[in-house]
Amino acid sequence: MVAPAKSSLRIESRSRTATTQRAHLAPAAIQGLEVLALPVTELSAYVQALVERNPLLDFDSDGFTVALDDVLQDDSERDDWAPSDGDFRPRLRMRQQEGGFDMGRVRDECCQTETLACHLRTQLDGAAASDVPRPLIHAIIDCLNDDGYFDGSLPALCAEVGCDGEAGERALAFVQGLTPRGVGARTLQECLLLQLDDGMPGAAVARLMIKESLEDLADNRTTRLMRTYHVNLDELAQIRELIAGLDPRPGSSFSQRKDTVYVVPDLVVERRGTSFAVRVAGELAERLVRHDEYEAWVQASGDADARAWLDEKRTEADTALANVAQRKRTLFRFGMYLLEAQYGFFRHGQAAMRPLTMQQVADGLGLHVSTVSRIVADKHILTPWGTYPLKHFFSTALPATGAGGGSALSSLAIKERIKELVAGEDARRPLSDATITEMLNAEGVEIKRRTVAKYREALGISRQSQRRR
Incomplete structure (x- = not known):
């Protein structure tokens, strides 16, 4: 007879204690890091807010006093913006002439840049008399955007002024005849066509290409363009250079964009x-x-x-x-x-x-x-x-051998080298990504073709087919 097996239950209790360290920054240290992170453009506002809420803080006005002798002295041989004793602020100085201070200089430096509308209206004063109503011309000028394009509704303007559509077309053509050339256009094609002169070499074929094959020009479809317009490679390169010399934004030189960001170095x-x-x-x-x-x-x-x-x-x-x-x-x-x-x-x-x-x-x-x-x-x-x-x-490192002595190279330096290789290539036979990779490998840079393609795109360099001329 077999005795029954005995079962036993054992309970073990284990406790583990782990010690972890957590760093807690004091409020003063946190404020110090916040001030450190501020760029110089925001530091002034931060300090100004401190002065406004804390009566014990103030700006040292002694550092901004200007002696009368310093203002009146003739200091024309010195640079107005030269730093003095590490001070980055420009010196305050007014030039004295025989008839008094040069207030014309102050006026010229403080005047506003001429706008495109003002420039066009100035040309109207000396323009020959036209059968187009001047209020309609002024209304068209007011509808030009910063790039010089007409983005208004011509029928609506004609109805507002009280004239027919033919008068509106004549008024728009009158504005398009003003300088800068290309202003008043409604499309990119029209803007480029307004700037073409019939006396330019290849202007006739260039007009056709702008009207019919602008996308082929942008994508550099050389073979298709040569077959369509019966031109050889040299003639196509001349036409392409002519079109590339036109301004797609004729009004931009007069533009005062509100979103302009000025960089102040720290x-x-x-x-x-x-x-x-x-x-x-x-x-x-x-x-x-x-x-x-x-x-x-x-x-x-x-x-x-x-x-x-x-x-x-x-x-x-x-x-x-x-x-x-x-x-x-x-x-x-x-x-x-x-x-x-x-x-x-x-x-x-x-x-x-x-x-x-x-x-x-x-x-x-x-x-x-x-x-x-x-x-x-x-x-x-x-x-x-x-x-x-x-x-x-701050950039990543890529290994280099051979001439590089085995030291790593910065990705920024490699991008600069790619830019140099593309700048020195033959326009008729531009370098491919594979060829650039082989050239860099021969110089001791260990890099892959896909990395070269990524760097080329980051530099804004077009692919091989688009660079062929």
């Missing part, structure tokens, strides 16, 4: 002989000061609430001053590091750009990578080669 790298100097633009830390006049008043009053209020405002003022000063120091350190890391760019330009990551900058400056991200965000730098966003200097 850092400036200046060339001084054989060396460079780094400067932080917008030196607001020297303009913002704290006044202590309230201290004696509150102490004399003996009001505890007033003393607590003053302590709060003093802490806020000291924190604001420290944050603005810290922003300037951090930007200067970043600028010095960038100058050293991208020294080849500052000396030789885009082709000498080196690969750089935010983590490398963070390790070099002893900062967190998120702090570097705040430094770079929405900020620009003025260099001897132009103004660039700070993000422009």
Whole structure:
């Protein structure tokens, strides 16, 4: 007889304790990071808001006083915008002549740019008499957009003025006869046709191509164009050059677009002989000061609430001053590091750009990578080669062998090399992406064809068939 098996139940209780660290930033540190992230264009508004809500803070007006002797002296040999003692602000100076101050210069510098409508109406004053009603011509001019195109309703304008459609066509043709050539057109084809002169070589064929095959011209369908219009490759290249010289936006030179964005650099790298100097633009830390006049008043009053209020405002003022000063120091350190890391760019330009990551900058400056991200965000730098966003200097690395000595190359430098290769290609036999890839591989750059195509598109370079002339 087999004895029954015994079952047992064992309960184990295990507890594990894990220790994690979480960093909590103090409010003052958070404010410092927020100030660091502000570009120079927003820093002024931030400081102005601080001054308005904190009576202990104010702008140092002593830094903006101008002596009368400095204003009256003849200083024509010096540059009006030359920086003095690190001050980025332009000098205030008025030129004195024998008959007094040159107010004409002030008028010329402050006058508004001539608009397209004003330019066209000026031509009406000297135009010969026409059977077209002038109010209709003025109405058509008012319906021109910033590019010079007529985007109004001609029948509606004729009904408003009280004339027939034929008068409206004559009025529009009259406006189209004014300068700049092409103004008053309703379509791109009409704009280009208005600018063609019959005396130009190949103008007759060019008119036909603009009317019938503008898309083929844009897509560079060379074979189809040659067969359709019975021209050889040289004649087609001449016609293409003629059409490319026309202005598709004849009114843009008079346009005052409201969406224009002006870039103010936060850092400036200046060339001084054989060396460079780094400067932080917008030196607001020297303009913002704290006044202590309230201290004696509150102490004399003996009001505890007033003393607590003053302590709060003093802490806020000291924190604001420290944050603005810290922003300037951090930007200067970043600028010095960038100058050293991208020294080849500052000396030789885009082709000498080196690969750089935010983590490398963070390790070099002893900062967190998120702090570097705040430094770079929405900020620009003025260099001897132009103004660039700070993000422009960060790029991925591609391996290089052979002539490159095994060192990595920046993707920006490779893009610059692709641009150089395309600029030097034969227009009749443009380089394909595969050919460019082979040329870069021969130079020691390890890159794939799809990467070359991606860089070419990022540079705004058309594909091989569209570049053929």
